[in-house]
Amino acid sequence: MVAPQSSNRFKWALYLSLIVLRFFGAIHSLPGYIHPDEFFQGGQELFFGQQLDESTRQQHDYAVKNIPWEFEPMHAVRSIVPPKFMTLFPIRVYSCIKSVVMSSGHQQLTNTCWKDNLHHLSGKEVLIIPRIFMTILSMIFLDGSLWLLIFLKHAQASNTSRRRMSEMLYFIYQYGPPIEVIILASSWPCLVFGIRPFTNTLEAMCLALLLVVVNFDLTMAAIDTHMSTVCIGVVCSIGIFVRFTFAFYAFPSVLIWIWRRWKMSQRPKHFMLDLILLALAFLTTSMMFIWNDSIYYSARAELTSDMMRHIAPLNAFIYNSKSTNLAEHGLHPRITHALVNMPTLFGPLALFWYSSIVQRALGRGNRNRCNNSHDSSMVNITCKWVIITGLFVLSCAPHQEPRFLLPCLVPLVLLCGKEVLGLNDRSQNRVKASILKLIWIAFNIILYIFFGWLHQGGLTDALLQTKSFSSNTSASIHIYYKTYMPPSFLAGSNTEQTEFANRQCVIDTDGSNTCSTDELGTSQKESRISHLQSDNLILDLQGNEPSVLLHVLQSYLTCSAADYSSTPIYLITPLAVANSLANEKQTNQHGEYFEWHEFNFYKVYRSSYVHVSTEDWPKWDGSFLSFVSQLRLVSHDVTCRTVEDRIE
Numbered sequence: 151m152v153a154p155q156s157s158n159r160f161k162w163a164l165y166l167s168l169i170v171l172r173f174f175g176a177i178h179s180l181p182g183y184i185h186p187d188e189f190f191q192g193g194q195e196l197f198f199g200q201q202l203d204e205s206t207r208q209q210h211d212y213a214v215k216n217i218p219w220e221f222e223p224m225h226a227v228r229s230i231v232p233p234k235f236m237t238l239f240p241i242r243v244y245s246c247i248k249s250v251v252m253s254s255g256h257q258q259l260t261n262t263c264w265k266d267n268l269h270h271l272s273g274k275e276v277l278i279i280p281r282i283f284m285t286i287l288s289m290i291f292l293d294g295s296l297w298l299l300i301f302l303k304h305a306q307a308s309n310t311s312r313r314r315m316s317e318m319l320y321f322i323y324q325y326g327p328p329i330e331v332i333i334l335a336s337s338w339p340c341l342v343f344g345i346r347p348f349t350n351t352l353e354a355m356c357l358a359l360l361l362v363v364v365n366f367d368l369t370m371a372a373i374d375t376h377m378s379t380v381c382i383g384v385v386c387s388i389g390i391f392v393r394f395t396f397a398f399y400a401f402p403s404v405l406i407w408i409w410r411r412w413k414m415s416q417r418p419k420h421f422m423l424d425l426i427l428l429a430l431a432f433l434t435t436s437m438m439f440i441w442n443d444s445i446y447y448s449a450r451a452e453l454t455s456d457m458m459r460h461i462a463p464l465n466a467f468i469y470n471s472k473s474t475n476l477a478e479h480g481l482h483p484r485i486t487h488a489l490v491n492m493p494t495l496f497g498p499l500a501l502f503w504y505s506s507i508v509q510r511a512l513g514r515g516n517r518n519r520c521n522n523s524h525d526s527s528m529v530n531i532t533c534k535w536v537i538i539t540g541l542f543v544l545s546c547a548p549h550q551e552p553r554f555l556l557p558c559l560v561p562l563v564l565l566c567g568k569e570v571l572g573l574n575d576r577s578q579n580r581v582k583a584s585i586l587k588l589i590w591i592a593f594n595i596i597l598y599i600f601f602g603w604l605h606q607g608g609l610t611d612a613l614l615q616t617k618s619f620s621s622n623t624s625a626s627i628h629i630y631y632k633t634y635m636p637p638s639f640l641a642g643s644n645t646e647q648t649e650f651a652n653r654q655c656v657i658d659t660d661g662s663n664t665c666s667t668d669e670l671g672t673s674q675k676e677s678r679i680s681h682l683q684s685d686n687l688i689l690d691l692q693g694n695e696p697s698v699l700l701h702v703l704q705s706y707l708t709c710s711a712a713d714y715s716s717t718p719i720y721l722i723t724p725l726a727v728a729n730s731l732a733n734e735k736q737t738n739q740h741g742e743y744f745e746w747h748e749f750n751f752y753k754v755y756r757s758s759y760v761h762v763s764t765e766d767w768p769k770w771d772g773s774f775l776s777f778v779s780q781l782r783l784v785s786h787d788v789t790c791r792t793v794e795d796r797i798e
Contacts, residue, residue: 161326168335169289175602176281176345179274181759183606184342185553189637192233192280192347195221196639223447227469228349229391229462230446231439236347240283245271273614273640280347287355288344293331295358296560300328302365303529303564330567333590338598339495339559349393350553356389357399358560361532364407368528379424382407383431391439394463394470398543399557402535406528476549487545491552497593498570498586499562503537506566520566533561600762606634608757608783612722613640616686619755619785620718627706631691631699631723632766633783638688693765696731700747709748709790719788721751724761725780726768744786751786 195217220228248270334340343351363385367378386404389396408425415421443460469475492500506520537558544554570590572583613636620626630636691699699721707719721728728751732744742753761783768780 158326161329161332165327165332165335168332168341172285172288172335172341172345173282175341176285177278179278179281179610180342180345180602181607181611182342182600182602182604183609183634184346184601185348185551186635186637187350187553188346188348189640190218190635191220191228191349193237193276194218194637194639195228195230196233196238221446225465225469226443226447226460226462227466229439229443231442232349232352232392233347234442236284236349236352237280240279241271241276244275244279273616277610277614277640281345284347284351285345288340288351291355291359292340292344292560293334295355295362296334296564297328297331298362299358299365299529299533299560299564300330302362302369303527305369306365306527306529329571329573330563333567333570334560334563336590336594337496337499337559337563338594338601339556341594341598342602343553343556348553348556350556353389353393353396353399354557354559356385356392356396357536357557360385360389360400361403361529361536361561364403364532365529368407368410376424376427379427380431383428384435387432387435387439390463391436394466395540395544395554396557397463399536399540402539403532406532406535410528470547470549473548476547479549481548482550484545484548484550486550487541487555491550491555492541492558494597495552495555496559496562497597498590499566502566502569503562506569520569530565533564536561537565604760604762604781606761606763607759608761609633609636610640611757611759612755612783612785613637615755616641620686620720625686626718626720627687627689628720628722628785629689629691629699629702629788631721632693632727632763633723635690635692636688636722638686641686641688699731703749703788707749707788707790720754720785721788722755722783722785724763724766725756725782725784726763727766728784728786729768729780730766745791748791750789750791752789753784754787755785757783 218228219225221230360382363378363381367382382404386396386400389400411424412421415424440461443462447460473481492503496503502520540558541555544550570586572579572586609630616628620628628636628641689702691702703719703721706717728744731746731751744751760778760781762781768777770777
């Protein structure tokens, strides 16, 4: 059977175009801000503590004085190794290459290449380099793993020998990428999540690799070698230290592997040796993680012992097992994963998966359905139970976010990939197949644009532009109001960041309010002291009431004083929020200038990207263009109004 060359060329052109699109998103740096954990579990904690170098008296650009709570020694619920691998490792490699190119001599190269010289990098470089690295990893561990799983699936179905396996690899290569790989490459989770340093993305890669190792061992029946056993132990350890939820996804595939090894073992001692090697590989790798985490946490807590306190997966499991802890991050109905998050992430893939389960439960399963009962290959079995187990266990927790299900992507595409395009329909209904293709394309384009470009799309750009709209003074205050958490390490300067809990200040009739300085953070005097040690102070007001914003402004800018603070203060907030603060008589929807209480607000920056905040939509005034024009993030220079201006 000879595949049409035109079809082969089209598949290669389509797949390579999707790869280019993935790299474009990484290099251009998709502005969409999906979730704070992209930065606060893969960046912010890495730049903590890079203080003034006493030997050179040089201030590092990427020193922050706050880190995410997960990386506080008292909690230690995250391993520092995954973010070091995803973010710090590619940045250091890039910094070293940059030093090689810019160095003029070997001695200078030795002094700059391997030292902590991240201050030479811009915020844009710190943002883009890890994304390019994650894009490369996604090609290897997502696309590549799926490709190998398809090979193994065909090998199991045809009982292909080891010699014939190489011929099958060449055959599939010759006739273009499998349609499942194209579907994976065109899915919005791969195009958006796959290029970002999320631990969920790394968890999905570890699971895909585990499925390859397990099924390769089962297909090749390699009882005489124990390399796969060691690999399974290593991958399981890495996956669990990336996210402890990996254990729930990995459990069925490892259990199936153990059961099949037991059945294929001719002697019990061979099976016992497998278990011993599996345990040794897992424990050895785990101890390496614990040792690295112990160094990180002990250095910050000034501790020298008690390494066992820093078993991050155990600490994370204990923390997440308490509903009171999860309540601080938001509680969801336990059906959220199944009814909301699965369709949001996977769209038609999830719907066909559910349809196949219902059809099988009703005894109507057929060969045209994904996950059908007639396909008994071990690849299908392991992928099916990975999805079921992961979805079921994670649904037991009341805190549920779509990205938690990202590891289901590769097994779900393998099982239902052809189904979503109508390629498994034996009736060859071209109209149905065309409709399914359009649905798949439309679903992924819409969510790719929304989460990749629009959602909180101006925030990272505002951080990267901090120096451009700030004054040349040595200190400035940046108040982020009703935005996602600003990752201060992207601001390109030393920053101190303060977060505010959700509170509401009650303003009395005389203009005073009930909020105390202790409740709202650093006082004006303390802020001036902090500026002696840092360039910028970033205040994250989250989604507090306007009364909280007013109190913070009054704390840092005392307009009643004869000589109020000259420290520049900037308010960064969505344009729709700024317009809601303006006096009713002001109708300037571009936010150039507005007045609020005793303060003047002059616009100094407007994001070039659309900034959609689903919590704060602009008011609809009947004009679509006016509505869209307010979907921006703006920065205002805050000053005091003169007494004459405040006279009604």
